Amino acid sequence: MPKGPQGQKRPADTVANAIRVAKILTGEVEEDMGDSGKDKAAQALGRKGGAARRDSLSPKRRTEIARAAAAKRWNKR
Numbered sequence: 725m726p727k728g729p730q731g732q733k734r735p736a737d738t739v740a741n742a743i744r745v746a747k748i749l750t751g752e753v754e755e756d757m758g759d760s761g762k763d764k765a766a767q768a769l770g771r772k773g774g775a776a777r778r779d780s781l782s783p784k785r786r787t788e789i790a791r792a793a794a795a796k797r798w799n800k801r
Contacts, residue, residue, distance in 0.1 A: 747753040778786070 744753070748755045781789075
């Protein structure tokens, strides 16, 4: 049986999958998302990281980083 992006089991048949989605939407069946296996504390810190970095950088430094990233994107050959 195929697995979804988080390892959950899904029907291989298109019609069976459509029926399963309909049952989840109508509330007949609970969707089992399961556990990702990642440390919850590490996930919480990871969510804070981007915002903390954004707040600690000056607007001038953020502009420099953005310009360097754009130059790197456009100069690929």
